[in-house]
Amino acid sequence: MFGWCTRATILTLLSVMSVTGCGGSAAVPPAAVQTDPLPSWNDGANKKAIITFVDRVTRDGSPDFVPIPERIATFDNDGTLWTEKPLPVQLVFAFDQVKTMAPAHPEWRSTAPFASVLKGDLAAVTAAGEHGILPVIAATHAGMTTDEFSETVHRWITTATDPKTGLLYTARVYQPMLELLAYLRANGFKTFIVSGGGVEFMRPWTDGAYGIPPEQVVGSTGKLKLETHGGRPVLIKLPQIEFIDDKDGKPIGIESRIGRRPIAAFGNSDGDLQMLEWATAGAGLRFALFVHHDDAVREYAYDRADKLATFNLGWNEAVAEGWTVVSMKNDWRVIYPPR
């Protein structure tokens, strides 16, 4: 009974404040109210579709008005908020961890799939599918406390770099999507990640990278066990999967973790299709957006041109339903944040 009016008031203030910004830009004059909220998006139908949607659900008196607490937006992560090629970043982390942990595991030199990882033959590992990847995930993501894992991820993500670009992985986030996240939040939206990635792999860095705090990150989870070490409780990560937050798992994860249906959802692959269908099946105005990876020069081009394409069903439905399909090549002025 206290919360709603408080949140509503705060978020109204937020909408006003976001105009002048936070952290040093308070001197921006009132004229800045008219500033383009999505400067890295080229003008066109897709940018217009985003702005029109936000206007229709937020403007007082609009027939499509949505109260602030119901302005929930969910974002896939890999390929939607940051680059997922040549390999999903969590997999790069896992392979790096195998190398880091190898001195304590001499048997790995002659055991598949670890031997392939240590030789750098990642193609052999990924070609083996689940049999290649799951043992690597189990060995590198279980058998330690949640605090230890979080520290390991934090250490890695703040130092490891993508070989091709030399960038930290968190510098390969999409500048246009950062602007979109900020624009939605400035308009009273609560932004969530709903990703197939491991929730404990993402939480140590999503606040810094996207402004999305741990409690707004939904992802796949492994089983946990409460133990007492030295008189203190710890949570041990077990090698069993508890929940896969992909495909059908995305609406299930949204319902069980968030408990509200998003009014806007953003993805890039068939793993996101059910989430976009779930969001758009609700009553009232809804928004669904797919990011289309078609920029081989500035990022990667792989949708529907790649035999491993993960964006086929999604593409067909997006076209049929009139969802917004963003061309990274044509719609985005820049891909990554300026350095």
Add this chain to the structure above:
Amino acid sequence: MFGWCTRATILTLLSVMSVTGCGGSAAVPPAAVQTDPLPSWNDGANKKAIITFVDRVTRDGSPDFVPIPERIATFDNDGTLWTEKPLPVQLVFAFDQVKTMAPAHPEWRSTAPFASVLKGDLAAVTAAGEHGILPVIAATHAGMTTDEFSETVHRWITTATDPKTGLLYTARVYQPMLELLAYLRANGFKTFIVSGGGVEFMRPWTDGAYGIPPEQVVGSTGKLKLETHGGRPVLIKLPQIEFIDDKDGKPIGIESRIGRRPIAAFGNSDGDLQMLEWATAGAGLRFALFVHHDDAVREYAYDRADKLATFNLGWNEAVAEGWTVVSMKNDWRVIYPPR
């Protein structure tokens, strides 16, 4: 990168705003800053412990200062935020649903445990333990869509009343705890429910009752299945339990759903003990509080005086650790909100 500074700024504003309130009390003079934030709490060591803790973690320059995003507080629900006697409210709901659904289930008249429920012999049902209760929960909490269940709960919770007091169940929330929730939020805390109750039973009414929105409610969950009905996706509640958010499950639920360790935790039974241990095992100043049900006149007295008492281990540890144990009889001026 946007979120933190924004949230921090907002919540600072919130602390200021909360003084004058929200929704009609803007005319309160500045002197109201000194108003008692917990008027339904009698003065004494326990009230002082709460206020001292909040002051130490929020005051600029305090050696115990905690940044706003880390001010996470978790609350058990049954017996901590509302009355759980003579039966947990979710169980009353389940029994009422059996009666509502009975015309479509003539076989229930001669099948245990449904026959006992229909005859009003609830003692027989609860005496049978899991064998009595689980079939009732399965029959009344599964086999429908999540939207249908949510509507059923909403209809029930806004009309059903407790026979003894004639009160709506949501009027049997504890006024002192409502003040505590508001006081914490006014000081930048994010308040969560972490309850053994079903998450989908709680979410339809926790925002109205406590100001805690659906996405800040963690609870036990049943399995869900995505299906398509009439061309639209629906989530079907299955009769299998997925996660029990009680005892060891509370730290696990906190880690998997919230992803931050609370700095303050509130409970009333042994089912909450692990949550309070988890909260207090973190670095820095922590706060743990047990509500002790010792007021047979205004509510119920059942801890340690009842052979079904659920507060034994918790009591011993609370005393040993110096946690705050609140006497409903002595510490609370009123129990329920004024009508």
